[in-house]
Amino acid sequence: xxxxxxxxxxxxxxxxxxxxxxxxxxxxxxxxxxxxxxxxxxxxxxxxxxxxxxxxxxxxxxxxxxxxxxxxxxxxxxxxxxxxxxxxxxxxxxxxxxxxxxxxxxxxxxxxxxxxxxxxxxxxxxxxxxxxxxxxxxxxxxxxxxxxxxxxxxxxxxxxxxxxxxxxxxxxxxxxxxxxxxxxxxxxxxxxxxxxxxxxxxxxxxxxxxxxxxxxxxxxxxxxxxxxxxxxxxxxxxxxxxxxxxxxxxxxxxxxxxxxxxxxxxxxxxxxxxxxxxxxxxxxxxxxxxxxxxxxxxxxxxxxx
Numbered sequence: 404x405x406x407x408x409x410x411x412x413x414x415x416x417x418x419x420x421x422x423x424x425x426x427x428x429x430x431x432x433x434x435x436x437x438x439x440x441x442x443x444x445x446x447x448x449x450x451x452x453x454x455x456x457x458x459x460x461x462x463x464x465x466x467x468x469x470x471x472x473x474x475x476x477x478x479x480x481x482x483x484x485x486x487x488x489x490x491x492x493x494x495x496x497x498x499x500x501x502x503x504x505x506x507x508x509x510x511x512x513x514x515x516x517x518x519x520x521x522x523x524x525x526x527x528x529x530x531x532x533x534x535x536x537x538x539x540x541x542x543x544x545x546x547x548x549x550x551x552x553x554x555x556x557x558x559x560x561x562x563x564x565x566x567x568x569x570x571x572x573x574x575x576x577x578x579x580x581x582x583x584x585x586x587x588x589x590x591x592x593x594x595x596x597x598x599x600x601x602x603x604x605x606x607x608x609x610x611x612x613x614x615x616x617x618x619x620x621x622x623x624x625x626x627x628x629x630x631x632x633x634x635x636x637x638x639x640x641x642x643x644x645x646x647x648x649x650x651x652x653x654x655x656x657x658x659x660x661x662x663x664x665x666x667x668x669x670x671x672x673x674x675x676x677x678x679x680x681x682x683x684x685x686x687x688x689x690x691x692x693x694x695x696x697x698x699x700x701x702x703x704x705x706x707x708x
Contacts, residue, residue, distance in 0.1 A: 404478035404557065405564030405572070411486040412467065412575045418490060418497075419463045419579060423586035425500055426460055429453040430590040433670045434599040437511075444517065445510060448503045450674045455500035457663060457687055460583045462493035464656070465694040467576035471653050472699035473708045476569045476645070480558040481707055494535050502528025566640045573645060574632075577625050577652045584621045584659050587666065591615040599673075606677070607669045614665030617658035624655035660691035 432438060432449050441449075466486045474482055506524025513519045543551075564572070591614065594600055600608070628648035636644050664687040672680025702708040 404480075404483075404560060404562040405568040407483055407554075407557075408470070408478045408564075409568070409572055409575060411483055412470070412572060412579060415463050415466055415486065415490055416575065416579045416582075418493065419460065419582050422456060422459050422463060422493075422497060423582040425452070425497075425504060426456045426583065427586040427590055428504060429456050429500075430587065430666060430670055431594065432507075433673050434594050434597045436598070438599075441507070441511070442515070442517070445507050446674050448507055450671055452500040452503040452507075453667070453670060454683070454687075455496040455503070457667065458690065459493045459497045459500065460663070461691050461694045462489050462496075464580050464583060465489055465698075467579045468653060468656055468695040469699045469702070470572065471576060471649050472696070473702040473705075474561075476564070476572060476649065477561055478564050479561045479708065480554075483554065484558065491536075498528050498531045498535065501531055566642065566645065570632075570640055570645050570648070573649050573652060574628065577628055577648075577655075580652065580655060580659070581622070581625045584618055584625060584655075584662075587659075587662055588615070588618045588622055591618060591662075591666065603669070603673065604677070607672055607680075610665050611669045614662040614669070617665065618662035621655045621657075621659040621662065624651050624658075627651050656691075656695045660688060660695065663691060664688040 429449065429452055433446075438446070438449075466482075466489055469485065470476065470482060502524040504524075505527050506520045508520075509523035510517050510520025563569075591611065594611070600611075603611075628644075628651050631647065632638060632644055664684045667687045668677075668680040668684035670680075671683040
């Protein structure tokens with residue numbers, strides 16, 4: 404069971420490594436020199452793609468917080484099913500955002516031909532849907548029956564893995580979360596030197612500064628378990644380290660959600676105005692805190708966790 408849980412977390416890590424590229428692009432695009440010259444529909448597409456990538460990031464990180472908060476690092480059949488549903492759900496907004504980003508770039512490359520750009524974006528999004536959903540659904544009809552049956556038999560199992568496996572899972576959870584913080588922190592540090600940043604209202608610059616501090620704190624907390632494990636425990640297994648590292652990993656999500664919400668305000672306010680930016684930031688904060696904290700806490704101790 405614990406090997407299956409580790410593999411499931413590694414798969415979400417693979418997906419978020421791909422998602423961080425688009426997430427970083429979405430945050431930076433609004434501050435590029437030519438962004439203001441884009442047609443209204445292209446800027447709206449960029450804003451929509453940002454929202455979809457934030458949803459994707461929230462869904463991909465959710466299994467890590469759920470494993471830490473709801474099931475205390477246990478390996479359960481219900482958790483494995485939840486990871487399957489969450490990753491499958493995350494691929495849909497990922498695909499749409501991917502198509503929107505490609506459509507914006509293609510339209511610009513093709514001298515403002517919106518129809519051709521849209522066709523290119525839709526074509527690549529369709530190809531991604533076939534590759535990520537269609538191929539698996541077709542293969543499922545002919546192979547994998549025995550493996551799916553074995554997974555179904557473990558649905559109600561709940562196993563406490565060995566200490567080493569639990570520590571490995573906790574460190575993997577930190578590695579799942581870190582790329583999202585990394586993508587945002589890179590944007591935050593670079594964007595202050597962009598010419599467009601100087602034109603932002605004072606409120607947006609202050610929000611960006613606060614968001615930068617939140618994400619920097621999140622990165623510090625995410626790196627801290629690895630540093631403590633090496634310095635304090637010399638890399639050896641320890642229940643105390645597992646407890647401390649797990650708490651630090653979960654705590655890192657608190658400022659990370661604030662940082663994502665804060666810079667969502669900055670970007671959307673630049674595109675659509677401060678009111679829309681504020682509404683977006685509130686929605687992002689509610690979404691992330693709901694996925695990462697409220698839902699796992701509600702499910703904590705439940706037989707369906």
